[in-house]
Amino acid sequence: MSKYRRLVWMAALVLVAGLALAKTSNSECVQCHTKVTPGIVHQFHMGKMGNNAYMPLDCSNCHGSAHTNEKDYDKATFPTPDTCMACHPDKVQQFRAGKHDLAWYAMKTQSAWHSQPPEIVKQGYTGCSGCHTIGRKGYVGAEAGNTGPLKYDGGVEMSHYRYGNAQCDTCHTRHMFSKKEAQDPRACSNCHMGFDHPQWEMYMSSKHGIIWDHDGNKGWDQGGRAPTCQTCHMPNGNHNVETAWGFLGLRLPTKENVEKLAGAVKDDALKANLLKLAKLLPSGHYVDLDDDVQWTLDRALILQANEILDANFQPTERFFEIVVQGRAARGPKKFNELRNQMKGICQQCHSKSYVDTFFLNGDKVVKAADHEFAKAIQAVQGLYKDGILKKPKGWKWAPSVAQYYENMTPVELDLYLIYMEYRQRTFQGAFHVSRDYSHWYGWAPLKEHVNRILYEAKRMREEAGK
Template sequence: MRPLIAILAAFLIAGVASGSECIDCHKAVTPGIVDQWLSGNMSKHFSCEVCHGNEHKSSNDWEKAKMPTPETCKACHPQQYEQYASGKHYYAWIAMKAIPALQHIPTPQRDLEGFKGCSGCHKIGYIEDKGAYKYGAAACDSCHTRHKFSKEEARKPEACLPCHMGFDHPQYEMWSTSKHGVIYRIEGDTGRAPKCQTCHMPEGNHAVMTAWGFLALRVPEDDEEWWKDRVTILQALGVLDENGNPTERFEIVKAGKVARLSKEEWQAERERMIKVCSQCHSENFAREQLEAADKMIREADRVFAEAIRTVKELYDLGILEKPEDWKYAPDLLQFYEVKTPIEEELYLMFLEYRMRTFQGAFHMNPDYSHWYGWAPLKASLVKIKYEAEKLKAEKLKEKTTENTKEAKETPEAEKETKKTPGFGVLLSLAGISAAYFARRKL
C-alpha cells in the first residue's frame, strides 16, 4: 500500500509542478483564463494536464493540447455522466444533424466552426467525431462554463438562458415573466419559487427529461380524434408515411428522444414532475394544471393538423410541386427552406406558435401561451386557408383560360363536327343510302 501511495503522491506533485508551468506561461498569453481557473474549485485539486494531457509543452506545440470531452469529465463525475448520457441533452447534436434544412445553413452555424448558430447550443450533445473536437465542445462546459467550472453557476436559471430563449423555445422568457419567475426576481434564489433546475433537474439529475419532449408528441394516443391529428403531424414530419407506417426518420426521433414512444415512458416523466410540483402544491392541483396544459397541446394539434391537410391538398391537386430533393411534402423539417409563402406560414405554426402555445402553458404563463402562441396559431390557419382558396381559384382560372384558348384555335368545321352529335354517323348513312339507290336504278 505504501508504494502505491508514494506513486500517487509523486504523480500529484508532478501534476502541480506541471500546472504551475502552464499558469506561468498562460498568465501572459491568456490571463483571463488563468484568473477563472484559479477562482474555481477544480484548481485546488487538479492540474491543467488532467484535462488537457501532458503533450503540450510550449507555444510551439499548442496543437498537442487535448480538448476535453464528456468522457474527460466522466472520470471524476461518473454518476452525472450516466445521467447526462440517458437524457435529451446527450442527443442534442444528433437531433440537430438529422434536420434536412441543416444542409442549407452556413457551416459556422451548423458545425464545430465557431458555433455561430444551431451548433452553439446543440454542442451540449455527444459528438461522435472526436477528431473534430474544438473549443467549447466538451458538452459539460455548456452549463459549467470554462475555466471556473462552477456548480453554483450551473444551478442558476440564467445558465439556461443562452439556449432556452428566442424563436422556437423561449422557455426562459416564459418562466421569468410567470409568477414563479417574478417571485425569483423579487426575492432571489430563496427556494420559494421554482427555477429551471428545480423542475427539470430534481436532486441534481442531469438527464433533464420531460414528459412531452421538445415536439410534444407521443405515440400512441387514446383520444381517437387527437390521434388522427397526431398522425397528420407525424406524416408532415416525415416520421410516418402516407399509410401510417414508420419511416427512417422514426428511428431518428427514437434515437434523439424528442418524442415519447410509449405510455409508460410518458407516465414515468409525468409522475416525476408531479412529485416536484407537490413540494409546494397539492397533488390534485398539480395534476389539474398539467392536464390543462396537455389539453392545450390537443387544441393546438387540431388547428395545426387542419393547416397541414390544407397544404397537403394543394400538393395532391398538383398546385404545389414537390421539390426533387424532398422525400416528403409538405415537409416540416425543411423549416424556412420551403418554396412557397403558404408553407412558410406552416413552418411558423410548427416551430413558433404551436411551441409557444404548449410551452407557455407548462411554464405557467397564460399570457404567453395565448397571445404569443394560440392567437397567432389561429391567425395562421386563416391565412393558410385563404391562400389555399386563392391558389385553387388561380389554378381553375388558368385551366379555364387554357380550354378557351384551345377552343379558339380549333377550326370552325371541326367545331361544328364536334358540336353535332353523331354527325359522322349521319354522313356514313347518307353515303350508304346514295349507293343503294344508285344500284336500284341500274
C-alpha cells in the same frame, strides 16, 4: 519559549504554508500561462478544482502534458466528458442517459440542417451547432443504415473539431466550473430562449421567475420560495434531463389509439394501413388525457408533416432516426413516468388536486393546438394531391415542416411558423405558467396563420380551377 515548542511551531508553520501553497497549483503550465492567458489562470483558481486544499487540479489534468512551450501548443489536447468521468462518474453517466447528450445527433436529423451553408449551422458554433454542441458528436443512426440502437463511432466525428467537444462547460463555464453558476436559471438561458423554445422568457414572465428574481435570485434549492429550471428539470442535481411531451409535443399514438381510429374510418385501404401501423406501436394509456379518435388523426397528420409517417401512415426512416434513436417522442410508459415525477416536484409546494388540474389543462391545450394545426396541414396536403403544388426537386417529402424556412410557398412557410413558433409557444407557455406566451405569442398567431392558410389554399384552388 523552549526549544521543543519552537520546533513544533516551526513544523506547524511549514505545514500551513505548504497547504496554502498546495491550495492552487503552480505548475509550469500555470507559471507560463499567468503571462500568456492570465484570465484563464485566474478563473481556474477561482473554482474548486483549481483552488482545493486537498487536491488542486492542474491544467494538465484536462489538456495533457505534451505541450510544454510557446510554440508547440497544438499538442495540447481538449477534454470531453470522458475526461471528467475519472473523477465525476455519476454526473457523466446521468448526463449521457439524458436528452442533452443527444442534442448534436438530433440536430443532424433535420433535413433543413443539411442544406445550410456550414458557416450558418456548423462551423464556429454560431448557429444550430452553438447550442447543440451540448450533445455528443459521433452517434451513428438510421441515415447510415443503422436502424437499431444508436452506435458511437469511437471519436471519429469529434476528431474533426478541435474545439467544442467538452459538453459539460455549457452550464459550468470554464475555467471556474462552478456549481453555483450551473444552479442559476440564467445558465440555461442562452440556449432555452427565443423563437421556438422561449423557456427563459416564459419562466421570467411567470410568477415562479418573478419570485426568484424578487427574492435575490434564490430558488427553492437555495432556501427561497420559487422553483428554478433546475428544481423542476434537474431534481437532486440529476444530470439526466427529459420531459413528458418534449420539445415538439409529439408523443407516440398508442396501439389502442390507432386501432380505435381504424375502427372509425370508412375507407378500407386507410383502415388496413392504420391496422398495420398499430402493430408497430406501444400499447398502453396516457395519464391525464388520452387521445380520442379526432386527436389521433390530428397527431398522425402532424407526424406526416414531420416526415415521420408516409402518405400511407407507415413509419419512414425518420421514424427510427428522430423518434426511436433521437428520443423525440415518448410512448405511454415513459411519458407517464416523467409526468408523475414532475407532479411530485410541484407537490412540494402545491396541492395534488391543483397540480392534477394544471396538467389536465396543459394536455388539453396541446390537443386544441394540434387540431388547428392539423386543419392547416390537411389543406396544404390537398394542394399537393390535386397537383396545385409540386414537390421541389431533391425533396423526399412534401409538405414538410422539417424543411423549415427552405419552404418556397407562403402557405408552407406559414405551416412551418405554426409548427416551430406558435404551436410551441402555446403549449410550452401553458406548462411554464406564462399567459402571454401561451395566448398572444402562441394561440393568437397560431389561429391567425391557420386562417391565412385556409384562405390562401381556397384562393389557389380557384385560380387553378380545381
